[in-house]
Amino acid sequence: MTKCDNKGYIMTDPAITEFLAERKTEWLKKKLRRVTNKTDIDALLQYSEVLFSFAQWLPRAAVRAGQISLSTHPCTFTHPCARQNSMNTGGVTGNNIATAVIAQAKQENDGFLRSGNIQTEPDALGNAAALDIYRFLMLKMQDNRTLLTHIDEESSLAKSLLSHGDYSVLRKGFLQVNTGKKSAVTSSKIKQVYFPVFDNIAGDNYHLLSVLTPSGILFELRRRIEFIRRSAGDKIEKDKCKDSKRRFESFRTIDGITIIRFGGSKPQNISVFNNDNAGKACLLLSVPPGFKCQEIKNSVC
Template identity: 30%
Template structure:
């Protein structure tokens, strides 16, 4: 056989030998810690001795993608090795979604799992198992100088991926599936045995672990928590459950299950929480505050502010800061309310004859009306012209702030805070945040309160 030599002068055979010897030596150090002087035990980790033993023990394990014992640890039957790229393709996520990028699992005698770890050792970017499947000539020579012995070892290691007679077991999960005709006839059923896709579970586990503990997602989570801007994607898996398989010996289920510590995440299988929100109807209303009162999060803030206003707590710095925070949170609800209206109603909805809102509220809640072609004169064109002129005049945000202030005073009076008046009205108006298309003061100066 010809020996391939790399540019650095090291032959591929030597590369394979070095990778194999390094793995064996690491096993020896780990297993003989504290017993370094035990010559008999150390002899088992001689290069050729260990390879011969590994080739013998590899028959005790099997490479798989779908694990039977995940259904029940005492199930006896067939696990399968089905490369995901060979499966039928579907739109739904499944094992087929992994294509050729998947982790191979191993089942069998846990005492022989070190052989699988050995076959996962990489040389030139590919595992020894892949080189075995390719019947690599240089690896063959690295296994033994005698070609016959080397061939037998390569055959043994290649037999890690094998198929045999399929069999099920009483402890395996099974489903009777009606294929045709009358359900009362036994012959019309197929007995199916769903198998746990260890390859898919391992990929899901890795993604969830990355989302929960990965450095990048941790940094983005901190930005979310502190409300800092960040352009990176934030991933979060909620309402997870964990199924532990194998108890204190997860390796008895499979190698990948052992690597996961027996943990297998379960995503929530729950009915959707349908939103009952419909586009708000503002037609026929004199003020949009009738809808704003019931906007998400508004009523709890009003109740909390009323409680604070009615309380007899001394006006300490802490009390003032708490009250100011509530006021600002209420004022900050206004642009969100406006944005919801903008997104749910078509531009120009305020042209409807049933719209009874004040002009300033129409300007605030239907600004895209300016992008529409004006109607002919006599058919609403005068109103469209007045709308454009009022928008660009620019005093409407202060008028909206005044409406907000009057609404909040009214809400507090209904809660029993009868002492609120003009000073509170002007204070509430300054908390209102009204979006406009040009630079305007964020603190609004509202007109005198309407009676």
């Protein structure tokens, strides 16, 4: 539930005020690094209060929201420049932005590791300088829903927050992150697969599929692997401190893991999730099992 103060005004969720306070602290840390004059320090402190107030920060953030796009399968994992499309699409020549895909798969007990069966937040790609807007919109409110969900559903919390400016303009600006295009646009830099299908009317036909990476699943895999490894490491260290005669406790571990990197020295140019994981993802060993041939000895009569 949304709290109200004594005058009946809706109060902002603590996660929002904490987010802006952290941003203000980071900004002041950079600005005050070489400032020693007390007058200048006081001026910067006063200016920061205005700069990171709702009335000033929200309108700028709503404009910057158009520089990023939510996506469950960012095309930049296939190629860093895949978002900028140089092909002719719908009669428009070049420089079209590839469609940011958001998979809407439902959860089913079908035994498959796929989108919908693994619950993750959508990733985001776009201007690396605007990725803080993604973190702002993905803040979890006290009801465990994201701020973006509140804005989309026009909840009382969202109306209270966006009332610090032009409500309709701010709402439209923030919702730019998940506004889909009417027609899908791909890129020549993304792997293309011709998948045959049969149509009763058209006969033999095909779908042109663009193979994309489910970044949420990719980094959820890494998170679970690291959890298993940490748990195994903790148990081994614990057993070392015990009597050496005592048997080790059982633990799980995974061998044969390869680390793959995305984005090189600039993981933020790929996506938010990639930046959060320093551009590193895990690949499990995928080879046929090996069997040793048993020696066959002929029986001697």
